[in-house]
Amino acid sequence: MxxxxxxxxxxxxxxxxxxxxxxxxxxxxxxxxxxxxxxxxxxxxxxxxxxxxxxxxxxxxxxxxxxxxxxxxxxEGQALRLLDRAGTVLVDAPADPDDRxxxxxxxxxxxxxxxxxxxxxxxxxxxxxxxxxxxxxxxxxxxxxxxxxxxxxxxxxxxxxxxxxxxxxxxxxPEHSGVVFVEVVLTDVDRAHPEIAELIGHGMTFALDAGRGLLAQRGSGGVIRVHAAFRGPVDWGHRVERGALRAVLAEMFADFGPVLRDVLHRCEDSFTVRPITAxxxxxxxxxxxxxxxxxxxxxxxxxxxxxxxxxxxxxxxxxxxxxxxxxxxxxxxxxxxxxxxxxxxxxxxxxxxxxxxxIGPDGPAHALVHFQAMTAGNPQHA
Missing domain, CATH: 3.50.50.60 (FAD/NAD(P)-binding domain)
Structure with a gap:
């Protein structure tokens, strides 16, 4: 049997x-x-x-x-961009539509x-x-x-x-990495937020400064998700009142470029706080x-x-x-x-x-070296 x-x-x-x-x-x-x-x-x-x-x-x-x-x-979601905090494009690696x-x-x-x-x-x-x-x-x-x-x-x-x-x-x-993500969402971006849609493009876009950044990703259906990333304690989300999150983030990224700041002003009211652990x-x-x-x-x-x-x-x-x-x-x-x-x-x-x-003190410089090396060679090795 x-x-x-x-x-x-x-x-x-x-x-x-x-x-x-x-x-x-x-x-x-x-x-x-x-x-x-x-x-x-x-x-x-x-x-x-x-x-x-x-x-x-x-x-x-x-x-x-x-x-x-x-x-x-x-x-097309494989596209990558690196911006400085002003929103200037430093590296642009578009995706081949036939790349699998x-x-x-x-x-x-x-x-x-x-x-x-x-x-x-x-x-x-x-x-x-x-x-x-x-x-x-x-x-x-x-x-x-x-x-x-x-x-x-x-x-x-x-x-x-x-x-x-x-x-x-x-x-x-899991141990806290020292980095906190706050996820925000924009919908119907091509119609409602065309400047943001153009800057973010069709894939992943990183806008970095020392110890912080806005990490954006285009999804399907006109949705863009952006992670405001910064150094903070694991309980950061409990220290900030839910209704104050937009204002706190806007202040944190106040010296970023106007289109990048608009992400935090125009996003939906839902904010998801995620301490990054491993x-x-x-x-x-x-x-x-x-x-x-x-x-x-x-x-x-x-x-x-x-x-x-x-x-x-x-x-x-x-x-x-x-x-x-x-x-x-x-x-x-x-x-x-x-x-x-x-x-x-x-x-x-x-x-x-x-x-x-x-998201370290030298994050922008490290990212620039990495993105430039990636785009100079084979994007598949990024």
Whole structure:
């Protein structure tokens, strides 16, 4: 008689958890994803992601979704600009419309693509993990806040920065980088804010000064998201009254150029404060049967690497394919962790350096050297 397939439970329905589930299902293995959101429309998914040819696109190939991704992606989103604080363009690297190295896709569109590829009922919504109780032999009993319980042979934590699964493997906690982002949004930019739309362009634009900057990204549907980035304590958002955020930011960037200042005056009333945190560079754990981590749960890093979602999806695809190849489940997990730890450490070190290079006292000079070197060579290596 053939052995029963392992019972695999995933905590978290982001890009990592959904990619993992999709690849397993393509290989004929059952899986359940437990997601804390009430439903797919419970909350906005945020801005845009660039999926790289050697990481995120490898995962989408394993998932059988690469063509669908290209159909939904925006190659023009690969464009890069560097401005000084006055708004003068220092470096302009437009995107080739046929370049498929790392085209952009909105996070919401990527999630919808992955969700639509899964078998009905794969994701159990409104399920927040309360505790995971070891039962021996790598099995765990999962207890959720709604009273639901289940058991599994493999527990996969794909539940992000504040992972509820991570404590089973590691005592590490995300540490504050010293940088705070405040995200603001402008909509209908081409009609309502044409000067801002022209300055930002179709991709990413960095306007930097010592220790601060405005980091803008064009999304689909006429949306631009801008992160006001600066040095501040982890609780900065609690020290400023919500209604005063616009005025505080306007004062902080008062010496930036008029179009850049307009971003903070004309943006929507919603302000999202995000202290930038990261797990220690080289974070790893001693292997434990029956549980492992993917993506930010395993190697949270600052966004300055540009690789977070890409590595998360590659983690997911590799672990799923190793499991599907057959053999002992624990050997597949061990092999995955051996691959993941060194590449995550390399990316995390790059991300930590990126914080200093971009939002440090010499940020503008470092960024100029980097952008000039990138545009002088192959943009694919940026």
């Amino acid at each position: 053939p052995a029963s397939p392992p019972r695999i439970a995933v905590i978290g329905g982001g890009p990592a958890g959904l990619t993992f589930a999709r690849v397993l299902q393509r290989r004929g293995l059952p899986v359940t994803v437990h997601e804390r959101d009430r439903d797919p429309a419970h909350r906005a998914q945020g801005g845009s992601l660039d999926l790289h040819r050697d990481t995120g696109q490898v995962a989408l190939t394993a998932a059988g979704l690469l063509d669908e991704f290209f159909a939904a992606s925006r190659p 190295f790392k085209p952009e896709i909105d996070r919401g569109e990527l999630r919808a693509l992955l969700l639509g590829s899964l078998e009905p009922g794969t994701v159990e919504w409104d399920r927040r993990l309360r505790t995971a109780v070891p039962l021996g032999d790598g099995r765990h009993r999962l207890e959720f806040t709604d009273g639901h319980t289940t058991t599994c042979d493999l527990l996969v934590g794909a539940d992000g920065a504040r992972s509820a699964v991570r404590p089973l493997l590691s005592d590490a906690e 797990l220690p560079v080289g974070h790893r754990w001693e292997h434990r049967p029956g549980v492992t981590l993917l993506g930010d749960a395993a190697h949270l890093m600052s966004p300055f690497s540009g690789q977070g979602a890409n590595l998360a999806m590659l983690d997911a695809a590799e672990l799923a394919e190793l499991i599907a190849a057959g053999g002992p489940l624990d050997e597949a997990v061990t092999a995955y962790e051996a691959r993941m730890f060194p590449r995550a450490a390399e990316a995390a070190a790059e991300a930590a350096g990126g914080v200093e290079d971009c």
